[in-house]
Amino acid sequence: RALDRRLYLLLYGNSNAAPSRKPVWHFPEKVYDSEETLRKCAESALAFVLGDLSHTYFVGNAPMGHMVIQQMENVPEPSKRFFFKSQVIDTNKFDIQKCEDFVWVTKNELLEYFPEQAEFFKKLIIS
Numbered sequence: 001r002a003l004d005r006r007l008y009l010l011l012y013g014n015s016n017a018a019p020s021r022k023p024v025w026h027f028p029e030k031v032y033d034s035e036e037t038l039r040k041c042a043e044s045a046l047a048f049v050l051g052d053l054s055h056t057y058f059v060g061n062a063p064m065g066h067m068v069i070q071q072m073e074n075v076p077e078p079s080k081r082f083f084f085k086s087q088v089i090d091t092n093k094f095d096i097q098k099c100e101d102f103v104w105v106t107k108n109e110l111l112e113y114f115p116e117q118a119e120f121f122k123k124l125i126i127s
Contacts (some may be wrong), residue, residue, distance in 0.1 A: 005106050008125075010113060011049065012101040023100055025113045028085070038063060042084035049098050055091035058084060065124045067117070083124060 015026040030045035032038065032106050047053050063082035070078050088094075091099075095100045107125050111118045 002106050007104040007106060008110050009049075009096075010103050010105055010110070011096075011099040012103075013099040025103075029081070037061065038082055039084060042082070042086075046086060047098055049096065050094050055089055055094075056086050056091050058086045060085070065120075067120060 004067070009030060010025045012025050013023050014021065015024050015033055018031055028045045028049045030041055030048065032041045035041040035044060039058060042063075043053060043058065046056065050056070063086045065083045067081045067083070068078050069081050105113065107121075113119060114121060
């Protein structure tokens with residue numbers, strides 16, 4: 001599928017940013033708890049879904065971008081969502097768990113899943 005292009009993993013299920021608490025499409029995510037670094041938190045989020053991270057490579061230690069998310073009415077403070085870039089290396093199958101459904105999408109398909117954030121993702125994802 002789209003062998004000449006990068007694919008992005010989206011999960012369908014409960015998301016920390018969904019104010020309705022209904023299942024939505026989202027990236028693997030985790031609320032920062034007590035991890036040593038933000039990258040460790042991102043690794044933990046991906047490991048929760050994939051299990052084994054031996055076939056993934058995180059590009060750098062810093063986030064590639066962030067987005068400010070307005071929370072629900074009972075939480076007045078907006079929160080920040082950080083994005084890390086990781087790549088799948090040398091495997092063609094993952095046992096993706098902990099979600100109702102998942103999909104691998106191209107950049108253009110990704111923009112269709114998040115039309116409200118399309119401009120943000122166009123700038124964030126260069127290729």
